[in-house]
Amino acid sequence: MREIVGRRGTGGIVRRSLSAVGLATALATACAVAAPTASADPTAITLTPKVAPDLGAVTGENLGFSVESADLAHGFLTKPRMSQWLKTLGRHGVLRLGGYSMDLVWPAFGDYRDAPTPPEAIGGRVDRSDLVRLKALLRDSGWKATLGVPLKKIIDPSKIKNPTKDPSPPVTLDQAVAEVKAAHEILGDDLLAVEVGNEYDNVTTLTPAEYYATMKKYHAAIKQAVPHANIKVTGPSANTAKTNTQLDGFVSAVQADTGSDPRQMIAEFTNHLYPQSHCGSSNATIAGLLSPSTYVTDRNKLTGIMDITGRLNSGIPAVINESNSASCSGQPGVSDAYATSLWSLDYLLQTAQSRVSQLQFHTNTAAVCGDFQPRDSEDYPISYRYYGAFCAADRHALDSNRLSATPLYYGLWAFHQVPEGRFLDVGLSDTALSQLRAYAVENRNGGLTMVLINIQDPAASTGDDDVTVNLPSAYRRGQAVTLRTSASDGLASLDASAIRLGGRTISDRGVPSGRPDATPVRVSGGRSTVTVAPGTAQIITFSAR
Structure with a gap:
């Protein structure tokens, strides 16, 4: 069964198919991962979420x-x-x-x-x-x-x-x-x-x-x-070097x-990280911010932090x-654009x-x-x-204590919708990172939340991501909250008022206009297929009832 959520339209769009397979403990075998191609034909990518003891958790204190x-x-x-x-x-x-x-x-x-x-x-x-x-x-x-x-x-x-x-x-x-x-x-x-x-x-x-x-x-x-x-x-x-020297x-x-x-002196091992720079003659770009190479570099930095601090076996957290x-106050047209959501x-x-x-x-x-x-x-x-994360539209608004949520803030608010729980390894190949970012969190109440982010630009002729989730039989329903913009310039849009999370916005007092609306996602025969349009993110929680 397919639910099309957050899609802007079909003109010039090539459909790609990505399959996300459920918990390894519920499946007998794991399928191989196929690399995406540049052709217009559907691209099948199979993901196999599985328990991985070396992964972290959504704790409610991550932000x-x-x-x-x-x-x-x-x-x-x-x-x-x-x-x-x-x-x-x-x-x-x-x-x-x-x-x-x-x-x-x-x-x-x-x-x-x-x-x-x-x-x-x-x-x-x-x-x-x-x-x-x-x-x-x-x-x-x-x-x-x-x-x-x-x-x-x-x-x-x-x-x-x-x-x-x-x-x-x-x-x-x-x-x-x-x-x-x-x-x-x-x-x-x-x-x-x-x-x-x-x-x-x-x-x-x-x-x-x-x-x-x-x-x-x-x-x-x-x-x-x-x-x-x-x-x-x-x-x-x-400093913000990509190495951990x-x-x-x-x-x-x-x-x-x-x-x-x-442990008697140090509360945290603290680190700084900016994936791009606007210092001196350096310039950041949206393409660079969302690129697979940036994702992998950040992953290596984060892994290195945990490996280095782990040598002490002290239990002192790293943050x-x-x-x-982008360092040096960010890059105009990038750091304030919808891409940062x-x-x-x-x-x-x-x-x-x-x-x-x-x-x-x-x-x-x-x-x-x-x-x-x-x-x-x-x-x-x-x-x-x-x-x-916030700024005032003008001096009068600032003097009136009215701020506006920036695109970045909407991304943080979206993260807050993910229930607490431990991460599962979804097995997403690095070859798919130019299209999709995918995460799975096994919730403390027994549910399963998948976050699927199509980082492709909706302003360009880029493809939908059709994500099929093969679920254990216990999961019978799903609810999806969508992060999207209605702006025609897509990832480059500076209009935060065009952003919606589950149809909701943030007021100039920092108050949501309501709880983000969730769209029902059908589950049939242990499978559910969701279309993730370019420039959108889906937060899908599956449950037994």
Whole structure:
């Protein structure tokens, strides 16, 4: 039986057939995978979901945001409007407070609470009132936070790569520790950990071993100031390179420190990853963002993270605590396009499947859409980012606390529709990645959710994906929620108002217009066939009743 869901039309479309076979435990044999061809004939691809103990899970805690320390200092993050935008994505997310402005903010705590703010603090001034407002946000949303503390002014000055570039205010270690102490007093258990510096390898010449020694120094100072709080630190938060050289060196330093137990000090192994770049003369593209090579490169990066941190056998989780589509604030026409709806859904699933515990998308929290500020602007630390999850249509909307969901946000909202459970290996061949991304999650309630993403451009003459799921006999019905755009320019569309998830949208207050509608998917004889149109994603949950 075939259900056509999310299809825009048939003009110029070549139909391709992809078959997804159900749980291996319910099947006697596994079929071979056939590679797609360039011909107009139907292409059959058979997938065999099966239990794989090395895969991760959808936990309800896979998603978070990374925001600039400057957003906290300027009060943008903690405005009451932000809570609903977080709650719409779940009640167990994490806000990482840090980013580039981690070294550009003045912590007014301890002996420095009444000190004048130095001119180098272009990221603003943080004091107890900011933490009180942060506590209100966390309490209302259910989210928690990690706190970033500055690094550059606390280490040997000779270790700074470029002292004249964005010089940091003269923060001391005692001052940073005083901020941590205040954060613990105000936030309590909502403070998960303290991050030591941002991309130390970009701004310093510290080796991984030297960075680890610096982290230990911070942890010791925090422990002395707040002896019974058990506040742990995170790192190394190295740059966005596609390799894991810095993490490898850091873990090697931890291994060599046989006199310490990393579980008593390190809360998370933190990593950064941007699949593309808009830094310098680099440019990102939609084709590159959704390409098989990007998918495979990210997969290798994620696998490497788990392999390296696994050497310690410590159980300390690994997270991507800063990421998005392209570094250096994103690429206009790419990072703000509909393509990121599909990409972010796919990327979250890929990351969760890899066993990396959480993926935190870097975002602005208060900016007018498109109002990007150059790096030499005093407003740069709080500027609009092309990859942001939300922005205001204009200054009046911003002043009225009305934000607009960007295409990226719709992908995150789609991920929130996937029930918790463990991933199954669907056996999708890399040769099919130019057409389809596919995931299967065995739900805790016994259901089976498949996420099928046709990454082909609906604005081009590309093909539908006919996906046949062979199901164990216990599954008798299915429900599909579709992510799609009605915009004629397809993946390149910048019109977020044309995006629908199950026919629903997000209001300018962050409230869904309703629960996404699900379309019945027929199951007959242990089989169900669904057509996934180009530029759409299907979240299909099969159940016994």
